[in-house]
Amino acid sequence: MTKKLLFLLDTDPAPSVFDTVVGYDGGADHVIGYGGVTQENVGALVDGTIFTRGPKEKQFTAIFVGGSSMTAGEALFAAVTKRFFANFRVSLMLDSNGSNTTAAAGVALLAKAKALARKKAVVLAGTGPVGMRAAAMLHSEGAEVAITSRSKQRADAASNAIKDRFGFAPAPIEAVDNEARAAAVKGAQIVFAAGAIGIPLLDEKHWQDNAAIELIADCNAQPPLGIGGIEAIDKAKERHGKIVIGALGLGGLKLKLHRACIGQLFEGSDQLFDAENIYAQAKALA
Numbered sequence: 001m002t003k004k005l006l007f008l009l010d011t012d013p014a015p016s017v018f019d020t021v022v023g024y025d026g027g028a029d030h031v032i033g034y035g036g037v038t039q040e041n042v043g044a045l046v047d048g049t050i051f052t053r054g055p056k057e058k059q060f061t062a063i064f065v066g067g068s069s070m071t072a073g074e075a076l077f078a079a080v081t082k083r084f085f086a087n088f089r090v091s092l093m094l095d096s097n098g099s100n101t102t103a104a105a106g107v108a109l110l111a112k113a114k115a116l117a118r119k120k121a122v123v124l125a126g127t128g129p130v131g132m133r134a135a136a137m138l139h140s141e142g143a144e145v146a147i148t149s150r151s152k153q154r155a156d157a158a159s160n161a162i163k164d165r166f167g168f169a170p171a172p173i174e175a176v177d178n179e180a181r182a183a184a185v186k187g188a189q190i191v192f193a194a195g196a197i198g199i200p201l202l203d204e205k206h207w208q209d210n211a212a213i214e215l216i217a218d219c220n221a222q223p224p225l226g227i228g229g230i231e232a233i234d235k236a237k238e239r240h241g242k243i244v245i246g247a248l249g250l251g252g253l254k255l256k257l258h259r260a261c262i263g264q265l266f267e268g269s270d271q272l273f274d275a276e277n278i279y280a281q282a283k284a285l286a
């Protein structure tokens, strides 16, 4: 049997342990991680995947692009695809910091709970990989999207990067602390918290009496949670009249989706998994 080899190309110095484990759980026989991979040095790594196996075995080699920077991941993903030609290609997935799979799970569960079209959505701390992808997925559902950052400059940069990739620019909002983020969600129906691990973004008092808010999702599983007054295990739970999804509530679907995509990488040699088709799968699984 030809071994299923998953090459984990990470833009960070050390390849992600999380992505390595899920690579095995998704069906790879071996996960080989490389850190510090850039668009400049990836060429030889890609060549090693496309020139080594014949047409019938090539589908058992695949590439996963990860790392903590969405823009670096997108650039690496583009550089890998640029190296492919004719049938000299392998299947490829982009999921920097779990961006696509986590955002897809969160937004798909929100969309399952209620229609998102024409609603105002604010992605709190929307400058990281998960927040940037969540903004795009919320937009694809017809929501009017804004992202917050502690810095206007980073909010602008993330908004521009989202525009470059998806053709729409979420409104960039500077919100330096929980009070400012509470002001930013005034009038919004959807709050999607995508802050760094262990960072609280909004207290319970900031949302419990906000009559406009209908849906809340929080990606941060490590206490203190991103949204005060919810539980990480909440999955479409009603709190203060709002439907709430915590990080573990969406984490089950995220892992299922991540594993499913890894498994599908080995079903052909021409699959490209990124935001659009990963989100479509999340909706089907949700």
Ligand SMILES: NC(=O)c1ccc[n+]([C@@H]2O[C@H](COP(=O)([O-])OP(=O)(O)OC[C@H]3O[C@@H](n4cnc5c(N)ncnc54)[C@H](OP(=O)(O)O)[C@@H]3O)[C@@H](O)[C@H]2O)c1
Residues within 6 Å of the ligand: 068, 097, 098, 099, 102, 125, 126, 127, 128, 129, 130, 131, 148, 149, 150, 151, 154, 155, 194, 195, 196, 197, 198, 199, 219, 220, 221, 247, 248, 250, 251, 252, 254, 255
């Ligand atoms: N539930 C799951 O299954 C799952 C899976 C993967 C990831 N996650 C979680 O998803 C979340 C987002 O991941 P990510 O990789 O996109 O996050 P990230 O890049 O580490 O951080 C996102 C943003 O958080 C903001 N931030 C950082 N420190 C802060 C602070 N002290 N106060 C306020 N804001 C701060 C930053 O925005 P500014 O500097 O622009 O303000 C940053 O761009 C994380 O909590 C991660 O653990 C969950």
